[in-house]
Amino acid sequence: MDIGGINIITLLATLIVASVPILMAALGELVVEKSGVLNLGVEGMMIIGAVIGFVVAVQTGNPVIGFLGGAVAGAALAAVFALLTQVLLANQVASGLALTLFGLGLSSLIGQGWNGIRPPLTRDVPLGPLSDIPVLGPVLFSHDWMVYASFALVVAVWWVLRRTRAGLILRAVGESHDAAHALGYKVRRIRMAAILFGGAMAGMGGAYISLIRVPQWTDGITSGAGWIALAIVVFASWKPWRVLLGAWLFGGISVLQLSLQAAGSRIPVEYLSMSPYVITILVLVFISSGRGRAMGAPADLGKTFHASR
Amino acid sequence: MKRRVLLATAAALMALPAASFAQGMDKVKACFIYVGPVGDGGWTYQHDQGRQALAAEFGDRVDATTYQESVPEGADSERVLTQMALSGCNIVFATSFGYMDAVNNVAAKFPNVKFEHATGYRRDSANVSTYDARFYEGRAVTGTIAGMMTQSDKIGYIGSFPIPENIQGINAAYLAAKKVNPDVTMSIVWAYSWFDPAKEADAARALIEQGVDVVLQHTDSTAPLAEAAKTEGVIGFGQASDMAEFKPSPRVASIIDNWAPYYIERVGALLDGTYEQKATWAGIAGGEVEIGEITDVVPADVKAKAEEVRDAIAAGELHPFTGPLNKQDGTEWLAEGETPDDADLAGMNFYVEGITGQIPQ
Structure with a gap:
């Protein structure tokens, strides 16, 4: 199945792997934003997850523990953000940006001396006959376990947000923290939990880059993936299924433009590589034109909550 | 004030x-x-x-x-x-x-x-x-190895930006590979970055999916080598630094900037x-460009040929661009035995004949 010299099956398989880091980070950020908090520190949390996940995996020789380490590290950095914005009531945008800068610097410091080491290999999940199915086999059934975990998390996040009481409370806090507070819900505690979850997801997404996608540690390895994750949340209008689509679209375009070049295509790649950002800008313009509510942005997104007010 | x-x-x-x-x-x-x-x-x-x-x-x-x-x-x-x-x-x-x-x-x-x-x-x-x-002198050596080592007759080049330095490297590597393997073709992917590990890995993957089994890189991280290591039989070269941690394979040799x-x-x-x-x-003669150890994955005759190219360049007996050479569009660039001067090299903005694809403008 070749189109323009590109094998569509391998392209789809690559696309799914390439989109895992941004999918994980975007899912985490979606939950955070649904609770009414805007954390712009995704990039910082991802790269901390990438370096700690890498170090832990190399030390223990076990990539699964590495991913856990990445999640814990991401959550730990998110805890700093939670402290700043929820306890000390600092500005969320500024704190988030600071978190990114801090994470990039700290990861570079921690990563000293870890260059050029190969992490333990994560193998594809043996799905036996499933992976021999034509087309579907290579596209869907020949990946590592994190790919399936990320799919499961999309379903889990959707189910919790839409179908459970906990999800309802979380959304209530994001829509109107005053009303939720009046009903007796612990706004601050719920938001902190959401922030920690977001940090853990970003950390795992980062660890996926350093342990599976690139398998190595180099400074600045995430190179902007966190920002794309933030854009995807907006693009997906805060819906988990659309986050999956957005991650595939953004991940797919970045893979596609390289494949097109390798296949000797004459389509100017510059247009293709800028298209995800153009789409994001269009979506942002649409949202800010006053239809943001219809797009699903939580009403209290980015607002500071204090019980006395 | x-x-x-x-x-x-x-x-x-x-x-x-x-x-x-x-x-x-x-x-x-x-x-x-x-x-x-x-x-x-x-x-x-x-x-x-x-x-x-x-x-x-x-x-x-x-x-x-x-x-x-x-x-x-x-x-x-x-x-x-x-x-x-x-x-x-x-x-x-x-x-x-x-x-x-x-x-x-x-x-x-x-x-x-x-x-x-x-x-x-x-x-x-x-x-x-x-x-x-003169990185292109090193590319002539790695291009020789690439041309002799490829099984699929397809080699790939990950470029950073379409500037003369990259184009010199692409042309030099292609010409050297072509000399030892007339069937060789080269695919070129531009990463538009000097350093972006994830993108470099994706670029290497895209090339490997096209059947490329020798990846040359002009970008700075070791990610393409890590990607090459995932597929049996794919080799690459250390770029700028020795990248010794990927010895003996996929890194079979390297161009070291000293x-x-x-x-x-x-x-x-x-x-x-x-x-x-x-x-x-x-260049190689002045010691600024060094060729890192050629590992045992490379057969002895290939290694000997590569070292011969290296030593000939160092001695000034061989120039990677020696006529007769045509530009991609078929017009003459260098006449028989002619070599380009430095100004010509420094402004190189065309592929030589035989390379497909266009230089992004």
Whole structure:
């Protein structure tokens, strides 16, 4: 199945792997934003997850523990953000940006001396006959376990947000923290939990880059993936299924433009590589034109909550 | 007002040692600006090795402790360069092509600070020198190995930006591969970055999916090698640095940039007062371009051929671009036995005949 010299099956398989880091980070950020908090520190949390996940995996020789380490590290950095914005009531945008800068610097410091080491290999999940199915086999059934975990998390996040009481409370806090507070819900505690979850997801997404996608540690390895994750949340209008689509679209375009070049295509790649950002800008313009509510942005997104007010 | 006084004082302070330039200097402060992190394991790592060699060579007479990593090419670099000039650096090494405009702008404002720009060609003021290495000579060696080692007759090249340095490398590697394997074809992917591990890995993957089994890279991280390691039978080469951790395969050889001799020469000249503006472009013969160990994955005859090419270039008997050569569109570039001059090389903006694809404009 070749189109323009590109094998569509391998392209789809690559696309799914390439989109895992941004999918994980975007899912985490979606939950955070649904609770009414805007954390712009995704990039910082991802790269901390990438370096700690890498170090832990190399030390223990076990990539699964590495991913856990990445999640814990991401959550730990998110805890700093939670402290700043929820306890000390600092500005969320500024704190988030600071978190990114801090994470990039700290990861570079921690990563000293870890260059050029190969992490333990994560193998594809043996799905036996499933992976021999034509087309579907290579596209869907020949990946590592994190790919399936990320799919499961999309379903889990959707189910919790839409179908459970906990999800309802979380959304209530994001829509109107005053009303939720009046009903007796612990706004601050719920938001902190959401922030920690977001940090853990970003950390795992980062660890996926350093342990599976690139398998190595180099400074600045995430190179902007966190920002794309933030854009995807907006693009997906805060819906988990659309986050999956957005991650595939953004991940797919970045893979596609390289494949097109390798296949000797004459389509100017510059247009293709800028298209995800153009789409994001269009979506942002649409949202800010006053239809943001219809797009699903939580009403209290980015607002500071204090019980006395 | 206060700021102006400060600037004036700084300028005056810097003007003082100028008078004694001819007699040399007691102590030189050498500063470095890098495009990537020193831990990239490639380009910036090698420049930083050169910086450390300065300290080892001159001891107390040189202060080479100031460097700034991961400075984007553009307005940021101008700010960093100005900061370095103001903070008392006597000589500033700007180690990426894209710093060219910034270096020349800042150099015009600080005539007493020496600026050294790697891989550039503009020397607008008397205090700007440029230095470069003939990486394409190394590409001819790795291209020879690539042409002989490929089973699928498809080799791939990950370019960073479509600038002459990359195009020299692509043409040199292709011509060398073609010479030993007439069936070889080359796919080229532009990453539009010097350093982006995830993208470099994806680029390598895209090439491998096209059936490429030898990946040459012009980007700075080790990610393409890590990607090549995932597929049996795919090989690559260390770029800028030895990248020895991927020995014996997929890294079967490497092109190493050795900047230390140049840095020591230039700072030494500043110390003893013999410093002059110049444009340096040395290659394998000058020791700036080294070929790293060729591993045992490479059969003996291939290794012998590669070493023969390397030694012939070093001895000046072989030029990677020797006529008759045509440009991609079939027009004549070099006549029989002709070799290009440096200006021709430095402005190279076309593929040679046989390479498919277009250079992005």
